[in-house]
Amino acid sequence: MSMRREFAEFRVAFAPLTFYQKFEQVCVLILTGLIAVIIVFALWHLALNILAGIFTSTFDPTDYAVFQRVFGMIFTVIIALEFKRSLLVLAERRDGVVQVRTVILIALLAVVRKIIIIDLSATDALHLLALAASILALGAVYWLVRNQEIRRDRPVKA
Secondary structure, three states: OOHHHHHHHHHHHHOOOOHHHHHHHHHHHHHHHHHHHHHHHHHHHHHHHHHHHHHOOOOOOOOHHHHHHHHHHHHHHHHHHHHHHHHHHHHHHOOOOOOHHHHHHHHHHHHHHHHHHOOHHHOOHHHHHHHHHHHHHHHHHHHHHHHHHHHHHOOOOO
16 A cells, blocks of 8 residues: 555544544554654664674674573564554554553563573572563463453354
8 A cells, every 4th residue: 555545544534533532643653653763773783783793703692691682682672563563553443442462462572571681690589480470470361361352252142
C-alpha cells in the first residue's frame, strides 16, 4: 500500500473520532515514531559492536561475557520491536485498551533478558529466586489471560 493511500485512509478514520480519541491516536503515533528511532539506533549499536569485535579479533561467541553482551543487546531490540508492535495494534483497533497479554509478554522478555545478562558469580540466591518467582507469576498470569480469551472467543453451543 502506498504512503499516500495509507495517509488518506488514516485521515478518513481519524475524522469521526472524539477529541480524546484523536489525542490518544496522536500520542500512539508519536510513541511509535520515537520507539522506531530507538530501534534503529539500538540495531546500529548492536551491528557496530559485533563488527568491531570481529575486526579486532575480540569477538568470541563462546566467551560467556560476549554472549551475555550480544544477546542482551539483541533482546533489547526484540523488546522494543514488540513494544512498537503493541502500539501499532492499539492504534489500529481504536478501542483504547492495551492488551494485557502483550504487556505480560513484554515483561517476560525483559525478565529473560535480565537472566541472560546477569552475572551468576556476583548474584545472590535471593535475587535469582525473585527472578524465578517473577517468571512463574508472569507465566501463570499469561496462561490465565490466554485461557480467558480463548473461552471468550469460543462460540457458545446451544
